[in-house]
Amino acid sequence: MAHLELKELGVHFGGLRAVDGLNLSLKFGELRCLLGPNGAGKSTTLDLICGKTLPTAGRVVFDDRDITGLKEYQRARCGIGRKFQTPAVFRDLTVCENLEVARSQHPGVLSALGVFRSRVRGRMAEVLELVELTGELHTRAGNLSHGQTQWLEIAMLLMQDSRLILFDEPTAGMTIQETHKTAGIFNALKGSHTMIVVEHDMGFVREIAETVTVMDMGTLLAEGSIADVENDPAVREAYLANGGDDA
Amino acid sequence: MNQNFRFDCVGYALFAALVLLAVPWYLSFDGFELNTFARYLALGMVAMALALSWGYAGILNLGQAATFGIGAYIMAMHLKLGASAANPGGLPDFMGWTNVETLPWFWVPFHSLTVTLLAGVLLPAAVAGVIGTFMFRGRITGVFVAIITLALLVAIQLVFVEYQMYTGGQNGLTGLAPLVLAGWTADPYSTAFYYFVAGCLLVATAACVALTRSKVGLILRAIKENPDRVRFFGYHVSSFETVVFCISAMIAGWAGMLYVLVLEFASPTYMGVPFSLAIVIWCAVGGRNSLVAAALGGIVVNILEGRLSDLFVEGWTLFLGVTFILVVLFMPDGLFGVFRRIATRLHERLRRHRNSTGKALPTGAGAVPARAGEQGGQ
Numbered sequence: 001m002a003h004l005e006l007k008e009l010g011v012h013f014g015g016l017r018a019v020d021g022l023n024l025s026l027k028f029g030e031l032r033c034l035l036g037p038n039g040a041g042k043s044t045t046l047d048l049i050c051g052k053t054l055p056t057a058g059r060v061v062f063d064d065r066d067i068t069g070l071k072e073y074q075r076a077r078c079g080i081g082r083k084f085q086t087p088a089v090f091r092d093l094t095v096c097e098n099l100e101v102a103r104s105q106h107p108g109v110l111s112a113l114g115v116f117r118s119r120v121r122g123r124m125a126e127v128l129e130l131v132e133l134t135g136e137l138h139t140r141a142g143n144l145s146h147g148q149t150q151w152l153e154i155a156m157l158l159m160q161d162s163r164l165i166l167f168d169e170p171t172a173g174m175t176i177q178e179t180h181k182t183a184g185i186f187n188a189l190k191g192s193h194t195m196i197v198v199e200h201d202m203g204f205v206r207e208i209a210e211t212v213t214v215m216d217m218g219t220l221l222a223e224g225s226i227a228d229v230e231n232d233p234a235v236r237e238a239y240l241a242n243g244g245d246d247a
Numbered sequence: 248m249n250q251n252f253r254f255d256c257v258g259y260a261l262f263a264a265l266v267l268l269a270v271p272w273y274l275s276f277d278g279f280e281l282n283t284f285a286r287y288l289a290l291g292m293v294a295m296a297l298a299l300s301w302g303y304a305g306i307l308n309l310g311q312a313a314t315f316g317i318g319a320y321i322m323a324m325h326l327k328l329g330a331s332a333a334n335p336g337g338l339p340d341f342m343g344w345t346n347v348e349t350l351p352w353f354w355v356p357f358h359s360l361t362v363t364l365l366a367g368v369l370l371p372a373a374v375a376g377v378i379g380t381f382m383f384r385g386r387i388t389g390v391f392v393a394i395i396t397l398a399l400l401v402a403i404q405l406v407f408v409e410y411q412m413y414t415g416g417q418n419g420l421t422g423l424a425p426l427v428l429a430g431w432t433a434d435p436y437s438t439a440f441y442y443f444v445a446g447c448l449l450v451a452t453a454a455c456v457a458l459t460r461s462k463v464g465l466i467l468r469a470i471k472e473n474p475d476r477v478r479f480f481g482y483h484v485s486s487f488e489t490v491v492f493c494i495s496a497m498i499a500g501w502a503g504m505l506y507v508l509v510l511e512f513a514s515p516t517y518m519g520v521p522f523s524l525a526i527v528i529w530c531a532v533g534g535r536n537s538l539v540a541a542a543l544g545g546i547v548v549n550i551l552e553g554r555l556s557d558l559f560v561e562g563w564t565l566f567l568g569v570t571f572i573l574v575v576l577f578m579p580d581g582l583f584g585v586f587r588r589i590a591t592r593l594h595e596r597l598r599r600h601r602n603s604t605g606k607a608l609p610t611g612a613g614a615v616p617a618r619a620g621e622q623g624g625q
Contacts, residue, residue, distance in 0.1 A: 050479060052475075052479075071478075072475075072478045072479055073478045073479075073481050073482060073483050073484070074481075076478070076479050076480055076481030077481040081479070081480075082479050084476075088473060088476045090468070090469045090472050090473060090476070091472065092468065092471075092472050093465070093468060093469060093472070097465055097468075097469075100462065100465060101465060101466060101469045101477070101480060102480055104480040104481045104482060107480070107481040107482045107483065108483075109463060109483075109486050109487055109490050112461065112462040112463045112465075112466055112487075113458070113461050113462070113463050114461070114462075115461060115462035116457075116460060116461050116462075160480055160481075
């Protein structure tokens with residue numbers, strides 16, 4: 001049974017068809033890497049799934065429910081989380097406060113009125129340990145290094161604990177060791193969380209991917225294991241036509 | 248979070264001590280002098296209400312005086328009815344002059360004190376709720392919120408001035424009866440009355456501090472920084488914004504009711520643009536990021552106004568304007584920001600001092616220089 005299904009999904013901005021008749025189906029607990037040259041519509045696809053952009057055609061079905069018309073906060077409540085390309089932590093808030101915002105299982109105003117303390121126990125302690133930010137609990141997020149900021153954002157997604165998580169270039173700006181560690185986290189999330197990862201770092205993709213989907217010009221170009229896709233002549237041509245800088 | 252909480256508590260305790268002990272003692276518990284201060288406290292309260300929406304949620308409400316004025320008029324209507332009981336039909340005097348025959352329906356409920364007290368906070372909240380729902384659902388932010396609230400303020404004031412037969416028009420509502428609350432007659436020139444106003448201010452401030460310390464306050468700060476990111480965590484941003492906007496309006500309405508009790512009349516100038524902008528200035532001078540500081544800002548600026556406007560009748564407004572410009576240019580977080588920076592710097596210097604004295608000591612186990620350093624710091 002599909003956890004997430006995109007059916008003939010499309011969006012155009014003015015004359016540009018950013019995504020055009022895209023079909024995609026993900027099983028629960030699957031990790032899918034989304035590849036493609038610049039401008040292929042990868043980030044836009046994530047925008048369409050999380051509700052940042054509304055489609056002009058097609059449908060998004062999540063957990064057997066048509067969520068095409070839902071607003072972004074409603075989709076988040078359905079269990080869809082998103083990591084953006086640029087780090088989007090709250091810079092004026094401390095690490096602890098950022099994680100408390102991310103712990104959004106009860107997002108109503110009334111339930112938020114009753115919460116006065118962030119308990120750094122259980123899940124939050126685990127997550128902090130995992131991303132090595134335990135010592136920075138009361139540091140303003142704006143004062144963290146770039147790498148730590150990336151980790152904080154991943155930690156926030158772990159706190160949010162969405163069943164479907166969309167990652168847009170999660171390892172951008174990370175060192176090799178950090179990238180490797182991120183791969184470990186992603187592999188640990190497999191099975192319990194469905195994930196879509198947009199990534200250019202092929203080394204990272206090899207570490208985590210089972211199935212990859214290649215997009216070009218807003219449409220699906222190829223789908224399969226990494227080896228299959230790399231040998232696909234259409235994929236080679238798409239990358240070569242775009243300068244072949246990403247593969 | 249905990250350190251900030253302690254900071255808040257200390258600030259609040261000092262504020263309470265100032266309002267409850269220092270001021271009355273300084274004025275030797277003189278009712279007439281305290282009446283002036285009760286007025287400053289009511290104004291401090293509305294500045295505090297603005298800090299709640301402006302400082303914490305980034306909603307610059309230039310129409311804060313509208314909700315303040317609505318609260319003021321509601322209280323004044325009740326007191327006016329009390330003073331008009333002996334008139335034919337219980338009709339307020341100004342209605343007789345403008346040929347109104349019977350008491351309008353919307354005046355009738357204000358015979359009741361309970362209705363008055365409830366309406367004084369709930370009606371401003373309802374007005375803010377309607378406007379807020381439209382604004383925040385439409386994702387209107389920043390300067391546009393300021394423009395809309397300012398326009399609303401002007402419109403509401405115009406209604407109160409135009410419908411003279413119902414509101415007293417330009418003259419406002421004067422000749423009011425004193426408020427009788429559970430058998431206690433509020434004499435605005437008594438020490439007890441001052442404590443009543445101070446108690447209201449402290450209760451409202453405590454409630455708002457609690458609100459900002461709860462997760463709601465946290466989400467509001469997050470919204471102020473990046474509303475889109477907050478949405479992707481599943482929070483309904485506009486309900487948070489609307490709620491804080493309503494609570495701010497409630498406090499403003501409450502302050503308006505107190506203000507009428509202090510001054511014993513209601514005037515459409517309470518809803519004037521100059522007054523509304525003055526609230527913003529008090530808030531900015533005190534520091535919009537702290538509720539207590541904003542309240543103090545309102546109180547201090549008004550004390551200065553009281554002192555200086557005696558000396559320079561016209562020049563005072565100029566002084567206020569220059570102060571505002573200087574604050575915006577050099578102290579974007581107001582006096583609170585300056586105070587906070589000094590406190591942090593002192594704290595750091597103290598720590599560095601400890602460390603250096605610790606290092607300067609001759610060799611020894613780690614614990615020894617540390618303890619010596621502590622003594623040096625004292």
